[in-house]
Amino acid sequence: MWRNRNVWIILSGEMIAGLGLWTGIIGNLEFLQEKIPSDFVKALILSVGLLAGIVAGPLAGRVIDQSKKKTILLYSGAGRMISVVFMLIAIATGSIWWMIVFMVTIQVSATFYFPALQSTIPLVVKDDDLLTMNGLHMNVATIARVAGTALAGIMLVYWSLASLYWISMLAYGGLLIFTMMIRIDEEQGREAKVKSVGSKGGFMEVFPVLKEYPAVGMTLIMTMVPLLFLGSFNLLVINISEIQDSASIKGLIYSFEGIAFMIGALVVKVISKKWKTTTILFFFASMLAVAEFMLYFAQNTVITLAAFALLGFTLGCFFPTAMVIFQKQMPKEYHGRFFSFRNMLERIMFQVVLLTAGAFLDIIGLQSMMIIFGMISLSLTALFFFQMKQRNISLEQPIKAAAESI
Structure with a gap:
């Protein structure tokens, strides 16, 4: 895998783009905090972009x-680069409406970009090597998040808000x-399966496949549990900053969560050799609830950072494991529609959670709110576990599939 040039290109591109993405996100939060006092109105504005992504998902x-x-x-x-122009106009005019245009265009671009990338990884x-590659890719994205948020914090002290978005545009250009340097032969060999018959339909063709592969369907449902925390993440960061009356806590939260995520994504490779996939997913889903309960003490800096560190480690173990199930057990000719469908579900959940x-x-x-979220997370995890046992669903890789991959 380490001699595969496509792997290095994907990881390098993710690092550069991630720096741009997270400097832009910090800019978004700063712009909203300056212009909008109500948390609910902030959520409404953030949700507009998500709604656009949901609408574009089937296409x-x-x-x-x-x-x-x-x-x-x-x-x-290219769409992500163009979208940054709208945010620069928003800053120049002080207009929330131009920010909404920015959020719509960048979310629609992301609706195409991320499922395409997730479909590309099994081809290269x-x-x-999928678990290793997923862990590496998520780790690189997390390093970019930590570096991007730290860079944004420093830039806001010395430079203007617009400078964050110029960095974003340069990063997307990179x-x-x-x-352009990626080489994927999608017309021959194993890649040709993606172009096979049945790839011209919409999401409706995904549902029979999910019934045929119940482990994929159950894992898809399980990935909805972390969205209670993730969907409200940016609002939580803003709110905790106000509770503790500290602007620097924003960067610390992102850093602690990001570093813990990287550790989790590395450790899960070792954990997967000792624990079953089912154990990993349900144990760390339960840990999400613990992190949510810890934020009852949000006025305490140490407990707050510990809660986000636990969140990061949990997600670092949870998501690479879930992604391997999707990439290995879902037929490759359905990857584009499946990952788009998954992203659309996530956006719907983000929309609901955000509002x-x-x-x-x-x-x-x-x-x-965090006590309520923690109770919901624990209840959903228990419900999904009993349903899985009742329907006799196994999340482990089938012997046949395992043999074919050797």
């Missing part, structure tokens, strides 16, 4: 399965250059 799935992955990555990367590495969290923060406050 993205069909296009990705019918087209070359590299072409999709290039066009969507062997099945046995991503385009790296994407709910915004309302809760205004009405009952952060501490009570």
Whole structure:
């Protein structure tokens, strides 16, 4: 795997693009905090982009399965560059409406980009290397997040808000250059399966496949549990910053969560040799609830950072494991539509959680909200576990599939 040039290109591109993405996200939060006092209104504005992604999801799935992955990555990367222009206009005019245009265009671009990338990874590495590659890719994304948020914090002290978005535009330009260097032969060998018959339909063709592969369906449902925390993440960071009356806590939260995520993504390779896939997913889903309960003490800096560190480690173990199930057990000719469908579900959940969290923060406050979120996470994890046992679903890789990958 280490001699595969595509692996290095994908990881290098992710590092550069991630720096741009996270400097932009910190810029978004800063802009909203300056312009909008209500948490619920902030959530409404953030949700507009997610809604655009949901609407574009079905089209993205069909296009990705019918087209070359590299072409999709290039066009969507160019779209991300163009979207930054709208945010620069928003800053120059002080207009929330231009920010909304920015969020819509960048989310639509992401709706095409990320499923295409997730569909590309199984084409450039062997099945046995998928867990390692997923962990590495997520680690690189996390390093970029930690570095990007730290860089944004420093830049906000010395430079203008607009400078963050110029960095974003340069980073997305760098991503385009790296994407041009990827070599994927999608017309021959194992890659040709992606172009096989049945790749011209929409999401409706994914549902019979999910019934045929119940482990994929159950894992897909399980990945919804972390979204209670992730969907409200940015609002939580803003709120904790206000509770502790500290601007620097934002960068510390992202750093602690990011570093812990990297450790988790490395450790899960060792854990997977000793624990079953089912144990990993359900144990770390339970740990998410523990992290949520810990934020009842959000006024305490140490406990707050410990909660986000636990969150990061948990997600670092949870998501690479879930991604391997998707990439190995879902037939490759359905990858584009499946990953688009998954992204659409996540965006719907993000939308619901974001609006709910915004309302809760205004009405009952952060501490009570996190107790409610923790109870929901524990209840959902228990419900999914009993359903899996009742339906006799195994999340372990089938022997047949394991033999084929050797």
